[in-house]
Amino acid sequence: MSGASRQAFDARIERALGDxxxxxxxxxxxxxxxALIEPARAQPGWPAALDEIARVRAETLVHLDRYVExxxxxxxxxxGHVFFAADAAEARRHVVDLARERDARLIVKSKSMVTEEIALNPALEAAGVEVVETDLGEFIVQLAHERPFHIVAPAIHKSLEQIRALLSAAAGHDVGGDPQAMTRYARGVLREKFFAADMGIxxxxxxxxxTGSVVLVTNEGNGRMVTTLPRTHVVVMGVERLVPSFADLEAILEVLPRAGVGLRATAYVTAISGPRRAGEADGPQELHVVIVDNGRSAILGSKYERVLSCIRCGACLDxxxxxxxxxxxxxxxxYTGPIGAVLSPLLDxxxxxxxxxxxxxxxxxxxEVCSARIPLAEMIRELREDAVEEGLASPAWxxxxxxxxxxxxxxxxxxALELAALPLLRLATAAGTLLRGRGPLGAWTQDREFPAPERRSFRAWWGRASAPADGPTSRERGGG
Ligand code: SF4
Structure with a gap:
């Protein structure tokens, strides 16, 4: 990593820690x-459900070419119409062209991380289209001109007062501090947008x-408005987000709401199979599916392939x-948190x-908590190795x-070093805690309390504990 990007990262961390x-x-x-997720994790069927998700996702990735076709x-x-986008630029261009060809002036969107990934909103706005995020959390971060803070709860970092200020500024009057009143205001605004929109994304x-169906798991009902009211519906999805059949969704639909938001079931599971057919009361007249690669096929077959199993539940962040x-x-x-620490370097x-x-x-x-059993910590460690090998990490590593x-x-x-270090470390402790370190060690003790070291090392303890009652210790036997 360059010194500048490291410094910028450190500055962002300092800002967060100081707030x-x-x-x-x-x-x-x-x-x-x-508190919400723990009861679900304690259920006897939980480990088997995670195993099943891992199995389904691994099987899908092994035969991804066949399932995509x-x-x-x-x-x-x-x-419906399908477009394969090799990268973010191609995906953006295609969606902007679709909007232009249909003279779309207003687009409503439901929550989608992949559209964040391809930076779709700025491209549409540059083409003169008004884009409105309709998930309440996304609506709030859009008003704040920010990125989602969390993959499931985009506005989790905003306090009630901050949300009130954002909504009041948009409304031109104080919407009040009651969460229900705030939600009512947002709903009123969004209703009008749903009915006026030319396109839903x-x-x-x-x-x-x-079956060729697109499945959406939502809680607010906005997903259904976005996908049924406008005359054109565009789905943007990562190429890996497939399952072979509806039966394979069973474990995922059981785990996703629990791991994501602590609910036993999500409010809406919507399966969209093609555009509106003759005689149907609602649904879009056109359905376009944009399948985005953007670095995913390079991950397939690599030692990081399993990261593509992610079901975006957010449990690793939580x-x-x-x-x-x-x-x-x-x-x-x-993508942030542990999944972001793996996925972002692999994609970008x-x-x-x-x-x-x-x-x-x-x-x-x-x-441990990953819903798809992705060995995230192991991958993070391997990425560190890659960074060191590629000369991207500080030489100190x-x-x-x-x-x-x-x-x-x-x-x-x-x-010998252990024997020398223990008394030195004890000199640097007070009230059972290691005092603030100096130089590079300072970062280790700046924001956390390190307990004082034990009086004897683990190896010394183990040597005694594992020795026969009257026999020599492993150290005495020459075990070091
Ligand atoms: S990597 Fe994180 S977001 Fe993805 S499935 Fe695992 S816990 Fe959920």
Missing amino acids: GALQKVIAEGQDYMQ QFASNVECLG SGANFGVAA ICPVYRKIGGHAYDTV GLACHAELPFASSLCGACS GVGFEGFAAVAARPRLWS
């Missing part, structure tokens, strides 16, 4: 989500290869201790986000690990 209100909101948000051909059989939670401190905007990417190139794999404590909590390897391979040297 007391933000720290409080993120911590409360994570605690709230954990099947899905596209079924969409076309149903009367949605993402796709999943595409079903066997447990991550780093996300808890730095929040979503410090990443400066569309490690050189663009070499700092992100280092934004992890490697505690492994993200891997390479020197540090080489030094560590040299010492770790020499048990006697390790023991």
Whole structure:
């Protein structure tokens, strides 16, 4: 990573850490989500459901070419149109052309991370189209001219007062501090937009290869308005977001609402199969599906392939201790938290986000909770290795690990350093806590409390604990 990008990342982190209100909101948000999710995780069927999701997603990725072909051909059989976009620019161009050809002036959107990824809104706005986000959280971050803070809860970082201020500024009058009144205001605005819109754009939670259906999982009902009221509906989806059949969605639909928002079931599961047919009361006259690659096929077949199994539930963000401190905007990417630390460097190139794999404590909590059993912590570690090998990480990492390897391979040297270090560390402790470190060590103790070191090392303890009652310790036996 360049010095400048590292400095910019550090500055964003400092900003987040120094914002007391933000720290409080993120911590409360994570605690709230954990309290909702924990009962689901404790259910006996939960591990089996995650295994099933991992199986379905792995099977889909192995035969992705076949499922993409099947899905596209079924969409076309149903009367829809399919466009394959190799990258973000192609996807943007195609959607802007669709809007221009239809003289679309107003587009309503439902929540879609892939449209954030391809930066669709600015392209449409540059073409003179008004774009309105209709998911309440997205509506709020659009008013704030910000990126989503979280992949499931885009405005989780906003306090009630901040939301009130944003809505009041948009309304031209105070909408009041009552959440219901605020929601009523947003609903009133959005209703008019739904009816006036020329085009609706949605993402796709999943595409079903066997039927050519697009499945949306939503809670606010806006997804149905976006996909049924305007005369043209454009679906933008990542190429990996397919499942072979509806039966394969069962475990996903069971886990996604619980892991994402702590609900047993989502309010709406919508399956869209083609545009409106003769005799149908609603639905768009045209359906276009834009299937976006944008770096995904390069991940397929690589050691990172399993990251494409992600079902975008957000559970890894809700447990991550780093996300808890730095929040979503410090990443400066569309995908944030542990999934972002893996996916963003893979999609955009490690050189663009070499700092992100280092934004992890490697505690492994993200891997443990992942709904698709993606070994996120392992991938983060491998990306660090890649960054060091490609010369993108600070040289200190390479020197540090080489030094560590040299010492770790020499048990006697390790023991000697351990013996020397323990009394020194004890000198630097007070009230059971390690005092603020100096120089590069300062960062380790600046925002967290390190407990004072034990009086004897784990190896010394283990040597005694594992020795026979009257026999020599492993150290005495020469085990180092
Ligand atoms: S990586 Fe796993 S936990 Fe994180 S959003 Fe994706 S499926 Fe959910």
